[in-house]
Amino acid sequence: MRVLKLAGAATFTAAAVLCSSLVGAGQAAAEPLMPTPIADGFGAPPADLDALQPGDVISSRPMPPPPGFFDVDV
DSSP, rough: HHHHHHHHHHHHHHHHOOOOOHTTTTTOOOOSSSOOOOSSSSSOOTTTTTGSSTTOOOOOOOOOOOOOOOOOOO
């Protein structure tokens, strides 16, 4: 009886290992964590960069409203 239990456990383990090796056989791919930037020139340095002082705001643009706050400017 004990031999049959061991044989059953060994068969189950072998089947589990076989299934897990087949499931993970594909090539892994991941999406980038950060979205790709918009190519609109916002991050390009301005022509008068040398005239600016450290801490000066070079440019800004509005952000979309937070979810659920439709009439809020950020």
